[in-house]
Amino acid sequence: MTNFQTPSSAPLRLAAVDLGSNSFHLLIVEADNGHFTELEKCSKKVQLAAGLDDHGQLDENVMIRALECLEAFGTIIDEHRVDRLRVVGTNALRTAANSIDFVVCAEQCLGQRIETISGREEARLIYQGASTAWQNDTAHCLVADIGGGSTELIVGSGTRPLALESLEMGCVVYTRRFFGSGDITEATMASAEQAALLELANITAHYRRLGWQRAIGTSGTIKAAAATLRAIHPGLKKGEITREGLVELRRKLIELGHLDRVSMSGLKSNRARVFPAGIAILSAIFKALNLEHMQHTNGALRDGVLLDLLSRDTRHDVRHTTLGDMQRQYQVDVQHAEYVAATALTLFDQLETPWALDEASRQLLEQAAMVHEIGLGIAHNRYHQHGSYLLANSDMPGFSLPDQLALAWLVQAHRRQLPEPPPEHRAALPSSTLMRLARLLRLAVVLCRARDSADHWPSTLAADDDSLTLTFLQPIPDLLRQDLALEQQWQQRSGLSLIIETP
Structure with a gap:
């Protein structure tokens, strides 16, 4: 496996599971002294997207097939005694109306929360995984x-993406849409290509302006196209796809005439039925972006997920960059945000054991504190609601959709009426944990109201189940006393007890 630059530390066993719309992928590696060593890599065709009915519901059969795959993955993960695991869901889980039903069962199979990621976050992770092949080369590169269920297109320089896009076109959904009868004709291929060209139209000009020195393709469709072409033309470089080769593959598929008859040297049988749709999409990409050739690389989403997972213990955590960018964009008082965050973490540390809080909870609390005033960049009135909207609806590199939902809810909950927490399994943490974090954040905001870190009032915080007692070690100003009394009222409205003790 390609070597990656990772922090020097004790060896760690990491696993990534990619719940793709066509295939589920598992990758297990050992990270040691700056390198990844592959221990296990397996994929299973599940075709989650094929199980979506006309109402966007995943049917029972495909869910059973998917859960059987995840049970097998779970056994492998247990056998390798993995230290850290991250599971991401992509287009099919973003789209399915009943995705939560599947997610609940899938989390039980793996013993791990599933993070559904946005299309652009998927694109970022794909680029991160693919760019390991050229991380020291800063030439512009196009990755497809x-x-x-979707197609991701990225232009980047070195390891830094410059443009990220996820388009609603994929080999499984296009097979169902354009090749539902099984017929492969000039008309069905042309219809699929035209639909793909329409999806590409909104990004073509921008991507061409950015430009690239090489075009790279990742994952199954492009790997299959390259393998099939090399079987026809052994002189081609391994992984290479040419414009002329795509035209030839298209012609051969039309000659075969039906999905049941798709069989080519180099093409795995379990990909045959979605191959014509994949070739139609790839042909449209070549046409829209005026490509002459593309090179397949093995790095993909699962590799990017592992790199992202490992970076979270370092200063290279992309989430820090994302929040910093948002602070600058909305002119957040960073010094005050850091003061609130430090206060919130001090409170957290006192209740970490009695409330059984974990590191993920601590990180989320700190993140929420750093951007709790982001809504002031829109308006002062109801700024907590403005901030919540921004966090829920922005592209936030490094954050999954459940991460964003939890963060947005905490920011909304940091003042005035405590809202109802998000439904279970939709946010990154359980509702009960989110409510507890909100109470800590609210207290930190009140304690820091003076916006001066010199005005520090020593205190201790204790919990008896969900009853909190905040004890001050010296007299406090009347204004702070009034603020705390008001906070007691807000929490009491939600049936929560907050006791304030002063000398």
Whole structure:
């Protein structure tokens, strides 16, 4: 496996599970002294997107097939005694109306929360995984990944993406849409290509302006296209796809005439039925972006997920950059945000054991404190609601959709009426944990109201189940006393007890 630059530390066993719309992928590696060593890599065609009915519901059969795959993955993960695991869901889980039903069962199979990621976050992670092949080369590169439900296109320089896009076109959904009868004709191929060109139209000009020195493809469709072409033309470089080769593959598929008859040297049988749709999408990409050739690389989403997971213990955590960018964009008082965050973490540390809080909870609390005033960049009135909207609806590199939902809810909950927590399994943490973090954040905001870190009032915080007692070690100003009394009222409205003790 390609070597990656990682922090020097004791060896760690990491696992990534990619719940793709066509295939589920598992990658297990050992990270040691700056390198990844592959221990296990397996994929299973599940075709989650094919199980979506006309109402966007995942049918029972595909869910059973998917859960059987995850049970097998769970056994492998246990056998390798993995230290850290991250599971991400992509287009099919973003789209399915009943995705929560599947997610609940899938989390039980793996013993791990599933993070559904946005299309652009998927694109970022794909680029991060692919760019390991050229991380020391800063030339502009185009990366394409044709999945089962969506296609990601990225232009980047070195390891830094410059443009990220996820388009609603994939080999599984296009097979159902354009090849539902099974017929492969000039008309069905042209219809699929035209639909893909329409999806590409909104990004073509911008991507061409950015430009690239090489075009790279990742994942199954592009890998299959390259393998099939090399079987026809052995002189081609491994992984290479040419414009002329795509035209030839298209012609051969039309000659075969039906999905049941798709069989080519180099093409795995379990990909045959979605191959024509994949070739139609790839042909449209070549046409829209005026490509002459593309090179397949093995790095993909699962590799990016592992790199992202490992970076979270370092100063290179992209989430820090994302929050910093948002602070600057909305002119957040960073010094005050850091003061609130430090106060919130001091409170957290006192209740970490009695409330059984974990590191993920601590990180989320700190993140919420750093951006709790982001809504002031919109308006002062109801700024907590403005901030919540921004966090829920912005592209936030490094954050999954459940991460964003939890963060947005905490920012909304940091003042005035405590809202109802998000439904279970939709946010990154359980509702009960989110409510406890909100109470800590609210207290930190009140304690820091003077916006002066010199005005520090020593205190201790204790919990008896969900009853909190905040004890001050010296007299406090009347204004702070009034603020705390008001906070007691807000929490009491939600049936929560907050006791304030002063000398």
